[in-house]
Amino acid sequence: MRKMFFAFALLLAKFSLAQTQYPFQNTSLSFEARVNDLVSRLTLEEKVAQMLNAAPAIPRLGIPAYDWWNEVLHGVARTPYHVTVYPQAIAMAATFDTASIKLMATYSADEGRAIFNKSNGEGKAGQRYVGLTYWTPNINIFRDPRWGRGQETYGEDPFLTGTMGAAFVRGLQGDDPKYLKAAACAKHYAVHSGPEPTRHVDNVSPSDYDLWNTYLPAFRQLVTKANVAGVMCAYNAFKTQPCCGSDQLMIDILRNQWKFSGYVTSDCGAIDDFFERHKTHPDAESSAADAVFHGTDVECGNRTYKALVQAVKDGKISEKQIDVSVKRLFTIRFRLGMFDPSSMVKYAQTPESFLESAEHKAHSLKMARQSIVLLKNENSTLPLKKTIKKIVVLGPNADNAIAVLGNYNGTPSTIVTALQGIKDKLGSGAQVVYEKAVNFTNDTLLQYANISNQYSWQGQKGFSAEYFNNRELKGEPVAKRIEPSVEHDWQEGQIVVDTLKALNFSARYSTDFTATETGDITFELDADDGYRFLIDSKEVLNAWTRNRWGARTYKLNTEKGKVYRLVVEYYQAEGKAAVHLRAGQFAKTDFTALANRVKDADAIVFVGGISPQLEGEEMRVDYPGFNGGDRTSIMLPTVQTELLKALKQTGKPVVFVLMTGSAVAMPWEAENVPAIVNAWYGGQSAGTAIADVLFGDYNPSGRLPVTFYKSDSDLPDFKDYSMNNRTYRYFKGQALYGFGYGLSYTSFQYDNLKLPAKISKTMNVGVRVANTGNRDGEEVVQLYVSGQAKNAPLRALKGFQRMFLKKGESKTVSFALTTDDLSLLDDKGKAKLFSGRVIISVGGSQPDAATVKSKKTVQGFIQL
Known part of the structure; x- marks a missing residue:
């Protein structure tokens, strides 16, 4: 036994010696000394590779691979694991509670650490969305309610944005004097808030007054007071220079005036824009060199920075300048404890049990409650009585699990929609009747039919599914099986089948559909990224170039007994993955008939508004009132107003629960609907929070972080970045509901x-x-x-x-x-x-x- 002990001790000593053969591995040295030593040992090619968001491993030095790209907007996003999802950022701003948002960020960092530790233990180091560098918070000023990404911000006010953003950063990064719990990143620097369709080519030139008094204060606070670890530079150009290559923003202000010593990442593909869209640079080499010269240390996109090796050789940038960026990057990784024994880093002990812990879920519910804004409550319509016998719940968001999660979100184990929250609140003591009634922008709904018994493949019910480890359906499939239906949702990196992960994969679903009658049937294909739909080898739907959510339909004229070959081809690139094939018949909602059906209810709750299915980042959505992720009108879609008019005619109490990530103009509703509740995109427990407010178990206390204007005519041109007549600070008109507004059940x-x-x-x-x-x-x-x-x-x-x-x-x-x-x-x-x-x-x-x-x-x- 004694001999075994000495043998083990000798082996451990040799291992320790191997681990500390270089000074950068010596934990007794300062981070600066260790980083300097490490970078001095790298070749030019190795240095440049570390400046890509997907930084490869350096085996000869024991440096693991690392992907800088991760998101934690309102809970850890896009991870393959189940996590706690908090209310969307704009909803958290409506809480006006710095303690709540700091605790939310603390809990999110805990879950991020648990994911990082778990992923490393499973050999997944270097994969996207499992790292500790989070490209959050979004502290752009929500200057115009048409911007689809405004939901990711803390609203229109610089003081509120800076204060909430700083609290978030402090919670996320932790309070350890040596190590960061996680690394926050202030984005998008700077003067960036739409329009989405033109963000890669726009040049904005606000006045210096607006720059300093509106667009920069939040960034200044996070950099100079909250010590944010990172900054992301934006796509657009600023005063003719791309933001990531701006003399004023990047050198004069960020590095020289504010003395920022952290790292800067480009937005994803922003360096490509230098020469491909802004046309300010002739090629990739000069673009990459100029971005690095201006202090952009990481390129998200893994493309243009590869030209840096040649740029150094051609004398366009020095290797010494490359060293500056690489040292900043490794400093962050050292501060995160990635090169120290886990016993030295308290955060490295965070267990998997932190994911969706009871405390985290309770806090998500708390913030959902705090965020709800009571906009109107005529004659004390609310709260409703729990002794109610019949309640009717209607609307496109009533049972919409997508809407409550917002965008840049993770996936929780359980989601509570408004409908489910009301059902849970009332239990078996009341009749809860639900109809969707309308879509967001029209009154013609696809009435889904259960036709699963009409799908078959070679004698088996369902679809033949083939999965490929590339986007192009090339080569042999890595997996085949029979699927009962095409109904799939995955987070990026989640296992699709066998070992295939949801990242840059494709699939083909084939079946024979046998018509049971002569007539017609409508197929609806709803998918993220790209898809094709073929019937008898004829392509009837093609969205192969799509890169965001979108559903399309095709009507098939059928003959009874005829067999039709259906093929769905799908690919996923980045982000969430989803593909759904459904079928049924379209039917137009008769509002008069609907009102007659529900007039015996004790109360009617309409859950409408808009959705992250319509507003968000660079989306290919073109429904009436929406374009490219933005809105062309802030008016509540007309079809929803028309339905509310019909419901008012019942004479029963009507409650309008609004879900939105931005301001909605609703002058008729403000005048005629007795109770209006703004519930935003409330996170995984949104429905519980809504029910708590509707039935008086929580007294609403949220306040608007944006101005709710009366109409589109109140808004200046979307592309005009002047603050004149924008936001409550400069708007000279009369708002429908002002910034900071919100009612209570008390006074x-x-x-x-x-x-x-x-x-x-x-x-x-x-x-x-x-x-x-x-x-x-x-x-x-x-x-x-x-x-x-x-x-x-x-x-x-x-x-x-x-x-x-x-x-x-x-x-x-x-x-x-x-x-x-x-x-x-x-x-x-x-x-x-x-x-x-x-x-x-x-x-x-x-x-x-x-x-x-x-x-x-x-x-x-x-x-x-």
């Missing part, structure tokens, strides 16, 4: 405003808030500043606190107001104090004459 009043007697760098503002209603509830106390200066905003949020008050209770709230809060930034980014009288308003929403008169806002002034 709050304000008094005893205390302002500083003299000006100092930090000043205290105090106010007393009282719950004057008959329910406990939460209030979001908001502080606004209005100063007199050229181009000054009408008012600007400079403080907010969420607080809980029991009925009859009052508390004093304090805000720390700084001289920066009483200033504007000049064209060089320097703060200039207001002069004269500055109005300070504190209340439950933006100040106006009505809120001041009703004591829902108190005002005073500071003389500068």
Whole structure:
């Protein structure tokens, strides 16, 4: 036994010596010394390869492969494992709760660490969407509600965006003095907010005033105060230079003024845009060299940066400049503990049990509740009574599990839709009737038919499925089997069949369909990425070049007893994968008949709005009111208004539950529907939260992080990046529902405003808030500043606190107001104090004459 012990000790000593044969492996040295040593040992080719998002392994030095690309917008996204999905970012902004978003980011980083550790243990190191560098948060200003990616942001206000974004970064990156729990990345730097279809060619040139006072403050806060690890530069050009090659943004401001020492990644394909779309550079070599010169360390896309080797040889960039970027990248990896024993890195101990833990799921539900905004509640229509006997639930989002997850999302084990939440709330004590009634933009629905017994392949029921490990259906399939149907959803990297993963794969589904009658049947093919549909070798649907969600239909005229050969071909590229083939008959909804069917209900809940199936990143969607992921109109689709008009005629209480990632103009609804609830895209427990609000188990307390305008005519040109007449800070019209607005089932009043007697760098503002209603509830106390200066905003949020008050209770709230809060930034980014009288308003929403008169806002002034 003694001999065995010494033999093991000798073996361990040899192993340890092998692991520390280079200084970069010596954990007693500083990260800087270790990084310098490692980079000094790399060849030029190895250095350049490390600047791709998919960085390959370097076996001779024991450097593992690593993919920098991962997402954690509202929970870990696109991972093959089940994770907790929180409300969409815009919904989290509606909570106005920095503690909640910080905890959400902490929990998400825990799950990310669990995935990283699990993946490494399973030999999956280097795969996409399992790393610890997350390209989140999106802190672009949601300047125009037509932008489909605005749902990924924290809204239209720089102060709210910066404050929520900083809390997210601190939660995600952790508080360890040596190691990062995860690495956050502020995107998209800078001045980027649509339109989606032209983002690769647009050149934006806002005024320096707008640049410093609107587009940069959140980035400044995350870089200089929250110590964000990374920054992503945007697709568009800024003042004629691509953002990733901008002198002003990348060198002057980010590196020189803000002293940013972290890493910068391009948006995916943005360096290709230099020479292919912006036409500012002649070729890949010069584009890559210029991007690196401007401090872009990683290229997402793995293409153009390969030309850096030749660029060095041609003298377009020095190897020393390459070293700067490579050192930044390895510094991040060292700070994440990737080159140290797991015993030294506390986060490396995070177990798989953290995935979808009870605490995480409970917090997702909490944030879903906090995010819901009560927009209207005429005659106390809400809350509904739980003793209700019959309730009718209608609408395209009522049972839509896709909508509640938003975009850039993971997949939870369980999703609760609005319909399910209401059913769970009422149990067997009430009749819950559901009809979809309408699609988002039309009233003609495909009534799905169960025709599974009409599909067969060589004597077996179902479809012959062939799976290929490439996008082109080339070669021999890696797997074959009989599938009962074509109904599939996968996360990227998830196992499709056998060992085939959902990434750059293709599939062919074949069956013989036997018609049971003469007439017609409509097939609907709904898929991500690309697909073809063939009937008897004739191509009837082709979306092989699609790269986002989309469903298409084809009507087949049938003869009874005839057999038709159906073939679905599908490929998946990146992101989520899905393919669905369904069949049935189209039927137009008769609103009058529907109203007659439901008029005996005690209440009607219509769950409508829009969906991430319609708004999002560079989507090929062209339904009325939508284009390329953006919206061409902010009006609620007409078909939904027409249905609500018919429902109102029943005389029964109608509740409109709106799901959206952006502002929706709904003037008729605001005037005529008694209760309107904005539920956003509420995450995995959205339906539970909605039911809790509808039936009074949670008192709504969300506030709008964006302005809800009355109509399209309120909006300037989408491509105009001037802030003139945009957002609550500069909009001169009357909003339908303003930024910061939200109702409660109780009431709050304000008094005893205390302002500083003299000006100092930090000043205290105090106010007393009282719950004057008959329910406990939460209030979001908001502080606004209005100063007199050229181009000054009408008012600007400079403080907010969420607080809980029991009925009859009052508390004093304090805000720390700084001289920066009483200033504007000049064209060089320097703060200039207001002069004269500055109005300070504190209340439950933006100040106006009505809120001041009703004591829902108190005002005073500071003389500068």
